[in-house]
Amino acid sequence: MSSQIILRLLPSARCLFDEPVQLKVSGLRSRQVVTMRARSADERGVVFSSSATYRADGRGEIDLDRDPSLSGSYVGVEPMGLLWSMRPDILHKRFQKNNSLNPHVVRFSVHEEEGRVLAEATNERLLIGEGVSRHPVREGNIHGVLFTPPGQGPFPAVLDLYTFGGGVSEKRASLLASRGFVVLTMSLYGHDDMPGNTKKIQLDYFEEGIQLLKKQDKKHPKEELRSHVWINGCSANTALPLYYKNSQILPALMFDVSRIIHTELGAGIVKYVLNSTLAEENKVTLVPIEQAKGHFLFAAAEDDLNWDSKAYMDQMVERLKHHGKENFESVCYPGAGHYLEPPYGPFCPSAMHGVVHAAALWGGEPRDHAAAEVHLWKKIQDYFRTHLSCDAALSEAKL
Structure with a gap:
């Protein structure tokens, strides 16, 4: 890697999953063509990656908020394109990041046309904000996780029902809690977890979730x-x-x-x-x-x-x-x-x-x-x- 070429993530290399970052490259030759890549792995170890070709301006700089991708996983001005255009290295795999304690770590890199790495930076994309509490719930029939924002409240309360393939996905719930909501996320099927293990859906189960939310101290009375x-x-x-x-x-x-x-x-x-x-x-x-x-x-x-x-x-x-x-x-x-x-x-x-x-x-x-x-x-x-x-x-x- 060249010590003169710098890849910056602004405003910070550490952010919440749902926040944009600005990618800037400096120190390139005037009008130099480079390939920018993103690479990450989900909770199952499936690797996701993307790439896009950019041309530096006269000062040897690239700004993804301003400059268009010429080719690759996407074309045009797409500031977050390297993230949403990532594809799995195995067909028919969906990106899974369900545990809020595991950040989405993305490694960005800049490559010259021959493939040599010119600069790298790591983006740690957190699923849970600072001070948000996470409590797994195994109460009655409930299989879920409760997220509570920091502070005294009262906070609006949300029941989040996730329907993809059974189990509990924490991503949406933890991010909402990071934005100021008390959130209980529940598996649609309760302790059975998977649709193949149950023959009916019980509304009583969701009622249990509502009653649990009502007991939370930080929610509105x-x-x-x-x-x-x-x-x-x-x-x-x-x-x-x-x-x-x-x-x-x-x-x-x-x-x-x-x-x-x-x-x-x-x-x-x-x-x-x-x-x-x-x-x-x-x-x-x-x-x-x-x-x-x-x-x-x-x-x-x-x-x-x-x-x-x-x-x-x-x-x-x-x-x-x-x-x-x-x-x-x-x-x-x-x-x-x-x-x-x-x-x-x-x-x-x-x-x-x-x-x-x-x-x-x-x-x-x-x-x-x-x-x-x-x-x-x-x-x-x-x-x-x-x-x-x-x-x-x-x-x-x-x-």
Whole structure:
């Protein structure tokens, strides 16, 4: 490496996962062409990497906030492109960083055309902010983790339900807690962890989570279910029947795996495997959302290949309007795929599907999807701060 060439990460090489960094290179020759690379590994040891070619300016400097990539994993001015364009070295692997105690460590490097390393820098992207407390919860049937911001509070409280493949993902919850929310994240399936180990979904389980949140000292003393965020969901109850107090509330909308569209990429399109929510015989599976209290934020990706999120959102909105409800807002993201998560993680084009047990395409164009995640993440926080204000009655919201 050349001691004259410097790669800087601004404002700091250490930041939260959902914060942007500015990459700057100095000390290059005037108009020198170099390749910038990013490399990281997830919790399973799967390696993710990206690269982009840049030309220095007359002073021998490159600024990713200003300068376009000429070729590589992306082209054009994309300040965080090296992060969201990272791809796994094994096909159909989704980036997994579920334990909030493990930071996302990214190694950036600058290479001359022959490949020699000219400069390096490491970005430590934390999933949990300073002072946020993390408490694993094994109380009753609950399998989850509780995150509490530093300070006395009171803080808005959020119940975060994660549905991908069972287990608990802490990333979204810990980042929300780092932004000033008390958050309980729970596995959708409780102690069973995986959908193959259970035959029904129990609403009682989520009620346990709400009761646990109500007992927290730092949450606001007034409680009611008040606000909900719905991301790429279905207008019907799917796959498993829904029960409450040992009585079935909703049967499940089922699916037919023979409708998977197989592609040359080795991953299928599962968007059309669900039975129609519009068919008369399936109306009993529809969620009676008009009976729910509180306010709703619906978010749908228009290029979702898991299922037709946009159509399902439209059905929910129309149902609310039909019943004279105005307690909702909605946002659509053209070019975004199924997994809308906190921003700046690697885009997921394909991965194993937990229900059909095969590799599936999740949809979306990387650039559009990355932009959607940035927009939605801010919107979620603004939405919760508006509707979970400690000046009003506090709630637990489903995310």
